[in-house]
Amino acid sequence: MxxxxxxxxxxxxxxxxxxxxxxxxxxxxxxxxxxxxxxxxxxxxxxxxxxxxxxxxxxxxxxxxxxxxxxxxxxxxxxxxxxxxxxxxxxxxxxxxxxxxxxxxxxxxxxxxxxxxxxxxxxxxDAVSQPVVRLTCPKDDDQPVFSCLAANGTSILTSITVNGELLREKTGAEGDRDLFKVSSSAPWNVSCSVTNIVSQKTINVQYNMCPVPLSDPCLETFCFPDGSVNISCWTENGSEPLFSWFVDGNPVQSTSSWNVQENLMSGSATIAMNVSCSVRNPVSTVHSPVTTVFCPVDAPHRIFHVFPKILLYVMYNALLVNVIIMIRNNKS
Missing domain, CATH: 2.60.40.10 (Immunoglobulins)
Incomplete structure (x- = not known):
């Protein structure tokens, strides 16, 4: 027992x-x-x-x-x-x-x-990565389409809200993308969330209009006598542009050396450097050609190099006038 x-x-x-x-x-x-x-x-x-x-x-x-x-x-x-x-x-x-x-x-x-x-x-x-929202506007009168993509993540649930309206939810595999048609008119306040059981990321984006693709940007420079420079980056076409600046291939932010304000950058260019800009909006990203910028300082001693030539010119003209006067006196 x-x-x-x-x-x-x-x-x-x-x-x-x-x-x-x-x-x-x-x-x-x-x-x-x-x-x-x-x-x-x-x-x-x-x-x-x-x-x-x-x-x-x-x-x-x-x-x-x-x-x-x-x-x-x-x-x-x-x-x-x-x-x-x-x-x-x-x-x-x-x-x-x-x-x-x-x-x-x-x-x-x-x-x-x-x-x-x-x-x-x-x-x-795998934890989800920060999603990217894109807007596509058809050429005809069809409805605009939003997409929301998370490049990384396992067993992702995607949800998107436009102007407070939850359009749809979808569970997808890694890197899955879903398309969402919207019936409301611009502007659009978009919130997209991607989540799985171990992580969540949300992005909020506002679109004021259907974006227009950007044309290739150009650089314009203006040098000052002290060696400082103003550089502007502009595009003929495109909506809602966002500008980024690069000097010798490195990204540039506002610092004591450079002042960056959207499409205008100013600073010192007494040493030659390679400058470029890139412009992006929700539908395109474009890059300017690389431009070498150099603004030499106009040193005071350069004025004195010119002075002897001016003096010689004045003396030559004075001598010429005296010769003419003497010839006229002899004739009389």
């Missing part, structure tokens, strides 16, 4: 797997729920962690402790990267999508009879 009771107590009920979600790159802990027993650190509950990957066909032992308290850990030469804590929990480092799968921890009594078993289904998802 006693042996029968012991057998009943040692039976392990079937445990449902716990679902765990994590974003790629996170560090997570799979807990050891069972309280481990030990005798003066000499005899321990034996336990082991086993991994069955979603994309693999065989099991891996990630770590274990035997009944003599000897710890055996995974070498971390291959994924998943992990370690055992003192209480038996499994810590996973910088998880990736291929670390998704089933993690099982089994514990044993000091008598080495199986005691408990916990199962974790880990699903690692």
């Amino acid at each position: 006693k042996s029968l009771l012991l057998l009943v107590c040692l039976l392990i009920p079937e445990v449902n797997a716990m679902e765990i979600f994590a974003a790629s790159g996170e560090t997570i802990v799979l807990p050891m729920y069972t309280r481990l027993e030990h005798t003066s650190g000499q005899i321990c509950n034996k336990y082991e962690w086993i991994f069955m990957g979603r994309y693999e066909k065989y099991k891996k032992k990630l770590g274990s402790v035997d009944d003599l308290c000897q710890r055996i850990e995974w070498t971390n030469k291959t994924r998943p990267h992990c370690s055992l804590s003192r209480n038996g929990s499994l810590q996973l480092y910088e998880v990736r999508v291929h670390d998704s799968g089933q993690y099982t921890v089994t514990t044993y009594h000091l008598s080495q009879v199986k005691k408990t078993q916990d199962v974790f289904n880990l699903q690692v998802l």
Whole structure:
């Protein structure tokens, strides 16, 4: 009768797997729920962690402790990267999508009879990236169309709202794009959200009109005597332009050296430099040719180089006048 009771107590009920979600790159802990027993650190509950990957066909032992308290850990030469804590929990480092799968921890009594078993289904998802909203205006009288795209992310849910009206929601795969027709007239206040179970990104954009593609930009420069310069970037065609400046290939913002105000940049050009601008709007991005800008300083000593020539010219004319006067006097 006693042996029968012991057998009943040692039976392990079937445990449902716990679902765990994590974003790629996170560090997570799979807990050891069972309280481990030990005798003066000499005899321990034996336990082991086993991994069955979603994309693999065989099991891996990630770590274990035997009944003599000897710890055996995974070498971390291959994924998943992990370690055992003192209480038996499994810590996973910088998880990736291929670390998704089933993690099982089994514990044993000091008598080495199986005691408990916990199962974790880990699903690692790539976090969504910042979405990009674009507006397309057909040439005919058809309705304008908005698109919303997140380049990265797993199991994305996309929703878009225009002027407070939720147009549609759609679940898609990685990098999926959805098109949304809008019936309201401009201006349009657009809010697009992309989300999955581990992350969410939202972007808000306002369109005052259907955008017009930009023409290629041109640069105009005006030098001042002190070596400073004003440079303007302009396009003949295009709506809602946004300007970016580059000097010697590097992006330029307003600093003590340069003052940038949309399509106008001013600063010092006493040293030759290569300047360009780019212009973008919701439907196009264009770039100007690279222009070499150099504004030499008009130094005061340059005036004195010119003075001897002026003096020589005056003296020559005075001499010529005297000669003419002398000739007339001789004739008279």
